Each structure stands twice: as structure tokens, then as C-alpha cells.
Amino acid sequence: MRLITTLLLSAFLTPALYAQSNLLPVVDKTLARDIFKELIETNTTDSVGSTTVAADAMRKRLLDAGFPESDVVVLGPNSRKGNMVARYRGRSGSAMKPVLLIGHIDVVEAKRSDWTTDPFQFIEKDGYFYGRGTQDMKDSDATMVESFIRLRREGFVPNRDIILALTADEEGGKSNGVDWLLKNHRDLIDAAFAINPDAGGPELEKGRAISMGVEATEKLYADFRVTATNPGGHSSLPRPDNAIYHVADALGRLEKTSFPLETNEVTRAYFSSSSETEKDQLAADLKAVSGPVPDPAAAQRLSKDMIYNSLLHTTCVATMMFAGHAPNALPGSAVANVNCRIFPGHSQEEIRQELIRIFADPTLRVQYVTDAGEVLEQSSDRRSMAPPPLNPEVFRPLEATVQSIWPGIPVIPEMETGATDSIYTMNAGIPSYGFSGMGIDRDDDRAHGRDERIRIVDFYAGVQFEYLYLKALASQ
Template sequence: MSTSPGTPDVVDLCAQLIRFDTTNRGGGSSEGEREAAEFVAARLEDAGVRPTVLEPAPRRTNVLARIPGSQPELPALLVQAHLDVVPADPAEWSVHPFSGEVRDGYVWGRGAVDMKDMAAMTIAVVAEWAATGRRPRRDIVLAFVADEEDQGEFGAHWLVTNHPQHFAGCQAAISESGGFSYHVDGTRLYPIGAAERGTSHLKLTATGRAGHGSRRNPANAVTRLVQALARISSYEHPIRLTPVVEAFLVGTGKALGVEVDLSDVDGTIARLGPAATLVENTVRNSTTPTMLQAGYKVNVIPGTATAQLDVRTLPGTVDELTATIDELLGPDVRREYLEHQPPVQAPIDSPWFTAMADAITDEDPEAVVVPYCLGGGTDAKAFSTLGIDCYGFAPLSLPVGFDYRAMAHGVDERVPVDGLRFGVRVLDRFLSR
């Protein structure tokens, strides 16, 4: 797809979006998404699409729109992208993180791959449709949302709770973290996200008997907590192969000419070489201690001690993992959820997945498309509660040696110019099907 005269170029759109500082520091502290959202809304209006702007709190702005299809009886598709970004320290960067500078074949800046690139590609496709008088076959629902980088309480989770009518008829959704090229020994893999591990943040509280630090105390809360954390940290979670991960192993092994032995998953992963990073964190659950707090004075044994765990759960394993954690904690440590977002997965034997794969191979006939499971989380966890099958599909063609997975939240985040234009072509093919 070539850009029609007068329509915005995806590179310019991406650079302009990056120049809006939409830093989300978490806990409700944010620069806000309003100016970026107003820019998006204006570009949609330029393309003849009427946007709806919604703010659950001042400056926490979301933009929604629906493009009617020529065959409205078909299931609708949701395209969702978040406008907020994580913080960036200018002192650490080669360019200012909100400069949107275009140089050396890349657009540089915070959000370049997470995920203002996808927002720009979506707007570019919609603008091209308007310029050429085209429309999609099915309704396309657009959501440019706030607060993905924190809890989503001002973005996707708020929208599905308070404005679910905007997503009526949507059967599937696409968003970040999939559809990018991944080079392995001359093979171009394109992993499409079809599942995500669940995200739970647990607070552990150990109780004991307070006392003087110089005296024997078998009911020391700190000791009880540390012993529980030691048991949790040393526990080897068992392999749990989900359908998506199994399909990844089989498809990737075949493409790379690697023996796949599903009775020895760790050995199989070791043979995948660089492709192992796409799967090694999604064959097991994980329970990672990240925060500790106890006491107020070195010679006083506190009556309580607390810790926090980052827990990631594979689809179908939530109850099993909860029981394991309870067993490892012991009798004097209790747990409570600070956040609990269950895992999600979407079918891979579906026309949606096939259409995404076809859109990629139409542009890159040597592409090997495989499903994969995201180790982290996205707004798919919110939209899936509406019964929508959510996929990670923000297509990009990346050069050999480009460490795409290090870009998100990293220093000198950038996206290839050619990759953006490839993404627009693939996205146009998919959304037009």
C-alpha cells in the first residue's frame, strides 16, 4: 500500500505522537494522555471518522471510534493501543526521549515500540481508506486508551466496566506485542501473541512475637517471613504446556530443523538458540519476591514482617499455583492479593489467526508465523472480560540484529522506518479482510 497524496505518513505520525509526553509513573501520577488523545481524535476526524473522547479523571483521556463495515453482519474487530508510556531519563539517552527524532532509519523516543508505533500505523491505515474511498468489510472499533502502563483504572478496565456498549459485536481484538519479525539463523519468525500469563501481586504478612533483639525468640516474624521466601524462591515450578506454547515449540522447531521432544521441554528450548527467549518464561509459573519491609529499629524484633511477590500464572493453572503458594508459606504467614488479573488465551485454530498469518506472508512470503504466549501483560486482560479473543498483533519488519525486545521500557527506544511502513501494509491487508 502506497500513501496517497495528502494523507499523513506513518513515520511523521509516530514522531508526532512520541513528542507528546504521556509519562505514566503509576499510582495515579501521570502527565496525562489528553494532548496525544486530542491529536488522535483530530486525525480521525480528518479521515471522516467521528471519535468519542472519554475521561474518567482530568487528563486521563481515551479515544473511541467505530468505522462501519460494508458487511455489518460480520463480527466486529477491535484495534486497541495505549497512549501512555513509562518514564524515561533524558540523561541516559542518545536523543531526548520525547524528541521523536528521525535519524539513521529509525524513529527515536519513548513509546516508539510501546506502543505509539501501533497507534500511528492504525491512523495511517484509516487515513488511506478515507483518501481512496475504501471501507472495511466488517465494523472496526478503535480504542486509544490511557493507563495501560499502570493498572488500567483510567483506561481499558474503566472502559469495559463503564462503557462496554462501545465494544458491542467485537469478536476479536489486536494490540501490542506480536507480529514482529524475529531472526534466527536465516529464518524469519513472526510470533503472534495468542495468550498471556496472568499477573498477580501478593502481599505476604508474617506474624510473630515482638521483643528485644538480644533475646532468643522462636516466634520472630522476620525469620518466619525469610524462611517462607526461601521456600518460595527455591521451588522449581513444574512444566505446564499450554496449547499456544506447544504450538510455538512444534512450529519453531520445524522451521529451524530442531528436534522437539515434548517430554523434555527444557532440552527442546535449549536447542532453539535465540528463539528460546520467546518461550523460556512461559512454560512455567513464576513467583518472584520483589519487596521486603520489617521493623523500625535494629535492636527490636518486630511483631510483623511483610513482603510482596510478583506472580505470573499460565492459563489453566491459577488454582494449582495458589495451592502451591499456600503450602510453601507455612502456618504463620498469610497472603492477600493486591492485584489479580487472570491469564488469557485465544484460539489459534481460528479464522482470525489465519488471517493475521496470511497478511504477514502476503508481504513476506518467507515468513514463518507461530503463536506465542506473552510472559507479561497487556490490556487484553481487560477486553477479554467482554468475551473478546485478544491477540498480540502489531506487525513490524525488523532488521537483523535489532534487539526489539530490549526496546520497550529501555534506553534509546526506537522503531525502524521501513518496519513501520511494512506494518501499515500488513495491517491494511488484515483489517480489510
């Protein structure tokens, strides 16, 4: 099954050729770059940054563009965790419920020593923009703000209100902006459906777009704390029950364990559609896992690729470890964090119990860590969200916009292997769809990593995509 029947056009226009065309006016190219730079150079990490500073800056830009003060607000639970909500007023008398655009403006931590450039300086080098958030997701934040300004300058009146929410703490922290707004100011962001550019988008092979992904479901996020304890002591008298060894042995067993092979309607559709864009053994293997019963041999070959592996299994990996207090003393405890991305249909508690089984060490303590950092003895029984209905109001303009920029590429359903704020909007009854115009090469995914970057021509293609899509969406 394919979500959307694509139109095959004879011409193919690459993002580079498109971005170099005259379709993106210089004034908007400059504006988008300036907004992007301002966001990148505003530190919005949980430890020392402030989303309020970024939110205030974006509010000022919209006010300077003529948006009424009453329609652009910054609010949040404290002075550092501000969220900006802007409303672009639609046609007077329209009975259509608003559209909600959501985008987090916080970013993950970045150590200067890990990077070849300053992560909080906007660097243009070798055809790329570098900086923390260039892929995740200040690129899309910039395009949404730029599109609001551009459409207003043109005098465009949408057929309904469009709401833009730039929010805090998607990447960590105790004050998730989407969750906070839904609980405290639902009226500001209530909508018929939500578009979340934090997922999906053009998939590129060496700069050439091969498909447009749309997040239709996502894995469930969970962190687990694995702890071993013992009395410790002098390092000259090593104990056989060294806490570090206990945790290390458990993590070694996890490393060698693969969770069961699984597919669902969304991933099967993805594999089927992707098989038509690939060749030879890869195409055959993708087709072989697209049926109701996936071929184990094909799945094993595909699992050597980290992306396909994450689409076929629940994945759990050690991400942090702490132990000891002195180089000449045995550790009294050792603690590791295991991060899991759970296949839809399974709960966090189910996976916690599976980890206990894999570790096979009754002396270990396996606890669940909430998004707010609380450590609990038991996890939630909540499962991943069900895919939303395929709303033609969303997909008709999407297909038209995709074909205008990347003719001939298919629109393909995806399961997000990470986690996004769509989990909050979906749980609040707002159908949510994940896609953007920001193309990233499959082998250059640097989100959350060092030297995060986006190709300049792909950024400008994404700027034009956002503008064209919003205009088509709100003109139906």
C-alpha cells in the same frame, strides 16, 4: 499443528530493505514518526501522567483528517483516565459486524536516573528510536492512528466499520480502559473480533525476521503480598525473628523452586513450528517438548533461556520489598511483592496456596493484591482464557500481509507470557488475536525496562504492515 500453512517464497526481503524501499510514502513516514513522537513525549504513567492528554491529541489528529466529531470521542471515569474511541465507517448497508482494534496508551513508570536518555523524550540515536513506550506499545498505537488517516486520505471504504480504542491503565492503576468501556459503553466497541497489537509480532534475530507470532492464549497475572511482622526494637538487641530475614528466607526458597513443567496445545504448536527455524541442539530440544509428553531433559536445557522457561512453567518472582523505618531500629514488618505469571489451567488462588507451601513459614501472611491495589486474604478462582477459534477472516489477510513483507516466514501460535487487555475482550465474548508488525530482536526486549527502544527500520516496517493488513482485512 501449525495455525497457518505458510507459503515459502524464493526471495527474502529483510525489514531493513523493505523499510528503505519506496513502498512507504514519505508523507506517511513523516506522519507516523510525528504521531509516535507526540505519544512518547506525552507522559501517561499512572502516578503523574494522563492518558486523556494523549487521547485528546489523537482525537485532534483524526478530526483534522476529516473524521466526523460524532465518530471520535474521548471518555473515561475521571479527567486523567480518558480513552479515545474512533469509528471508521464502512460500506453503507453492510451487515458485517465491526472489527475492534485495541491499544493501551498508558506506560509503566520510568526513572530518569535509570536511563541514559530522558524516557519521556523521543530520541533518535544509532538507528533506534528511544523512549518509554517505544516497544510497549505506543509504536503500535501510532501505526493504527496513521493507518486510519492514510486510508481515509485515499478514500478507502472498508467492508465494515473499524473501531479503534486507545485506552488507559493496562499497565496499572484502577481504571482499565477496555474493562471500563465494556461495562459502561459496550455499544461503542462491540465487535465480531478484536485485534490487539500488544502481543505477538515478528520475532527477529539480529534484524532478520524468522517468524510471525500470534497470541492464541495468555498467562494469568497475579500479585501477592508477603508480610512478616514482629515487635521490632533497638538494633543493639537483635531478635532471632527479624522480619526481614523471614521474608528473605521465603524469597530464597522461591528463587530455588521451579514450578512444574507444563505445555498445552498452543505452546506445543509453537515449539514444533519454532524447531523448524532453528538448528542443532536447540532445534532438537524444541521438537522434544512439542509432543504430548515433553522431554524433561530437553525442557531443562531450554529453561536456561528466560523466554522458553516462561513458556514451560508458571513463574513467580520477587519484584518489590519494603522494611524498616530507621537505620538503628529493628523492623516491625517486612513486605515483599511477588509477581506471578500463571500457566493456563491454574487459578490465582491455587498459586497463592502453592506459594504458602513453598515458603513453609506459618508466620508469614500471603495475600492477593488486585489490579486496583486492594489487598485480599483470598485470590480469585478465575483461570486463563481459552484460545479463540482460528477465524479465516483474520488469518487470510494476515498471512498475505506477512508474506508481502517477510516472505517465507511462518505464522506461529504463541502463549503470551505477560498479560494484555485481551483478557477483558475475551471474557466479554469478543474473540481476540494478538499481533503487530513491530519486530523486536529476541535479545533486545526492553519493554518495562531501561532505555526502551525500537529499531527505526522495524518501526517503519510495522507502519506499512498495519496499513496493508487493515486494507486487506476490510477488503475481503
